[in-house]
Amino acid sequence: MTLLNIADMLSDILDLQDVYAGTIDGNLDKCIGVYNAKTSKPQRICIGGIGGKACTKTLEKHISVLIHWTDTPTQAEIKAQSVLDILSDIRQHKADDFMVKYLECKEPVSVGRDERGVCEYVIEATVYYERNE
Numbered sequence: 001m002t003l004l005n006i007a008d009m010l011s012d013i014l015d016l017q018d019v020y021a022g023t024i025d026g027n028l029d030k031c032i033g034v035y036n037a038k039t040s041k042p043q044r045i046c047i048g049g050i051g052g053k054a055c056t057k058t059l060e061k062h063i064s065v066l067i068h069w070t071d072t073p074t075q076a077e078i079k080a081q082s083v084l085d086i087l088s089d090i091r092q093h094k095a096d097d098f099m100v101k102y103l104e105c106k107e108p109v110s111v112g113r114d115e116r117g118v119c120e121y122v123i124e125a126t127v128y129y130e131r132n133e
Contacts, residue, residue: 001061001098001129007034009095010065013086024068029118032083037062037124058101058128065123068114076119080108084123094132101128 003021011019016032018025024033041062067083069076084105093100108121 001059001095001127003034003036003063005096005098006061006063006127009093009100010034010087013090013093014083024066026068026114026116026118028068029070030079031068033066033068035064035066037064058130061127061129063125063127065125066111067108067121067123068118069121070119071113071117073110073119076121077108077110080121080123084108087123087125095129097132099130099132101130103127 007019007021010032011017014032018028018031020031020033022033022035024031039062041060065083065087067076067080069079084107087103087105090100090103103125105123105125108123111120111122113119
């Protein structure tokens with residue numbers, strides 16, 4: 001699963017066109033970016049029987065979701081909470097060649113404002129998914 005797969009899924013779920021993978025358009029006042037998490041954990045791979053990645057049913061991807069939303073802190077916080085609520089409700093969502101089982105999310109954290117004064121929040125999440133066979 002790639003960041004682009006996740007960005008496309010979030011664009012559909014959030015009904016928002018401006019969702020980017022690995023970057024954002026800093027000229028916009030409202031957009032969301034999906035990034036690989038700065039810290040990640042080793043992949044859990046099945047070791048029983050013949051083992052290996054082919055035998056591992058559920059995989060994980062660690063991501064950061066950046067909510068880049070207006071110059072009004074209250075609006076940005078409300079949007080970040082709304083995104084968290086939607087992400088936390090994802091269950092059994094088919095996305096490209098993957099079935100997203102669920103997302104485990106941390107609370108949104110304010111990371112301040114960008115150079116244009118747009119407020120930003122980050123949600124750290126782990127995506128649990130299966131490859132469609």
